[in-house]
Amino acid sequence: MTDTTPRCRFCDALLRHVFIDLGLSPLANRNLRADEVATEKKYPLIVRVCETCLLVQADEYAAPDEIFSDYDYLSSTSSGWMAHARAYCSAMAKRFRLGADSIVVEIASNDGYLLHNFVEMGVPVLGVEPARNVADIAIAAGVPTEAVFFGVETAREIAERGRKADLMVANNVLAHAPNTRDFVGGFAELLAPEGVATFEFPHVMNLIDQVQFDTIYHEHFFYLSLYAVEKIMASQGLRVFDVDELPTHGGSLRLFVCHDAAAHPPTPALDRLRACERAKRLDTVDGYLGFETRAAKVKADFLAFLARAEGEGKVVAGYGAAAKGSTFLNYCGVGAPRLVEIYDRSATKQGKLAPGSHIPIYDPACARKTKPDYVVILPWNIADEVRESLAYISEWGGKFVTAVPEPRIYEAD
Ligand SMILES: [Zn+2]
Numbered sequence: 001m002t003d004t005t006p007r008c009r010f011c012d013a014l015l016r017h018v019f020i021d022l023g024l025s026p027l028a029n030r031n032l033r034a035d036e037v038a039t040e041k042k043y044p045l046i047v048r049v050c051e052t053c054l055l056v057q058a059d060e061y062a063a064p065d066e067i068f069s070d071y072d073y074l075s076s077t078s079s080g081w082m083a084h085a086r087a088y089c090s091a092m093a094k095r096f097r098l099g100a101d102s103i104v105v106e107i108a109s110n111d112g113y114l115l116h117n118f119v120e121m122g123v124p125v126l127g128v129e130p131a132r133n134v135a136d137i138a139i140a141a142g143v144p145t146e147a148v149f150f151g152v153e154t155a156r157e158i159a160e161r162g163r164k165a166d167l168m169v170a171n172n173v174l175a176h177a178p179n180t181r182d183f184v185g186g187f188a189e190l191l192a193p194e195g196v197a198t199f200e201f202p203h204v205m206n207l208i209d210q211v212q213f214d215t216i217y218h219e220h221f222f223y224l225s226l227y228a229v230e231k232i233m234a235s236q237g238l239r240v241f242d243v244d245e246l247p248t249h250g251g252s253l254r255l256f257v258c259h260d261a262a263a264h265p266p267t268p269a270l271d272r273l274r275a276c277e278r279a280k281r282l283d284t285v286d287g288y289l290g291f292e293t294r295a296a297k298v299k300a301d302f303l304a305f306l307a308r309a310e311g312e313g314k315v316v317a318g319y320g321a322a323a324k325g326s327t328f329l330n331y332c333g334v335g336a337p338r339l340v341e342i343y344d345r346s347a348t349k350q351g352k353l354a355p356g357s358h359i360p361i362y363d364p365a366c367a368r369k370t371k372p373d374y375v376v377i378l379p380w381n382i383a384d385e386v387r388e389s390l391a392y393i394s395e396w397g398g399k400f401v402t403a404v405p406e407p408r409i410y411e412a413d
Pocket residue numbers: 008009010011012013050051052053054055
């Protein structure tokens with residue numbers, strides 16, 4: 001151990017345990033134009049676990065504004081995720097009796113796909129979205145949105161201009177906010193005394209169990225357990241009082257959080273999840289060791305599948321030009337033409353090249369021309385949705401494949 005050992009972003013302890021080292025990797029959401037390939041940067045992608053607070057975290061590598069200022073991810077390109085958001089809004093409106101005199105604030109509100117549901121119910125909303133180009137899309141769609149980074153200072157400004165929030169929504173953003181104390185402190189500032197904040201994030205327990213190393217990328221700073229998040233909330237005068245376990249992103253948690261002094265009673269579900277994490281030893285560093293070896297096995301198995309397919313003269317393509325695919329293909333060292341092309345429904349990605357692997361990204365309709373024998377579904381969490389929308393590949397005998405946690409070839413129904 002040397003002086004260069006990084007320190008925990010939350011509790012400042014030295015991070016002496018590597019969870020996984022994924023080597024040099026480009027920014028996973030940065031699809032490239034052809035003229036950007038030569039200047040593409042790569043950064044070490046190393047994740048460590050803090051032995052003191054058990055927060056699993058990626059090393060620092062670049063300024064966040066380089067990541068968030070302008071990116072081409074829009075949530076509303078996944079129909080499954082849209083349905084998830086709609087169901088969430090109805091459930092919250094009912095459980096917490098939200099109406100015309102309530103205010104819902106969403107942090108990292110993207111293109112407004114979620115808040116739009118509250119707008120339709122007549123519940124006033126405010127979106128906070130740091131990417132200017134994405135915020136503008138939300139505003140154009142009728143969802144009031146501010147293009148700022150969220151933290152204590154911006155939360156105070158928003159609270160001073162209006163009322164405190166009855167519901168605050170933070171879906172898949174807690175893990176992406178590097179200054180976690182300031183970020184969570186913003187919720188303490190803006191939340192009404194009896195208000196509720198919900199935080200959704202992929203559960204590190206599933207990441208470990210299912211070897212989901214491809215959910216690791218630079219913009220994803222934290223890999224969260226209930227154990228670590230309860231410590232983070234407590235540091236800001238907040239507490240978790242309920243939890244839902246969700247199938248999204250390979251297994252996520254939705255934590256319900258309120259002020260320490262609020263009336264919301266803790267639920268049995270919260271106790272059950274605490275016990276479950278203890279049983280998996282996620283409250284000790286032992287629960288996090290040995291992961292890298294298991295990821296190497298997934299890589300070896302996928303490379304063996306590819307070699308076999310190539311030996312048989314098969315054409316292999318990919319689906320989903322998103323972060324999971326970037327991490328996965330870079331860790332496996334697979335580029336074009338081993339995967340001839342990647343299909344993606346998002347028009348802003350089509351015509352670009354995937355980060356690192358530089359595999360061209362095309363409209364899924366191009367599959368009809370290429371007629372791949374295998375389509376590797378990179379975002380395995382939406383495998384069912386992809387298999388349905390590209391079912392026509394069976395017309396020429398094409399088959400779907402997923403690679404995590406082990407290679408699986410889907411036989412035609
Ligand atoms: Zn720590």
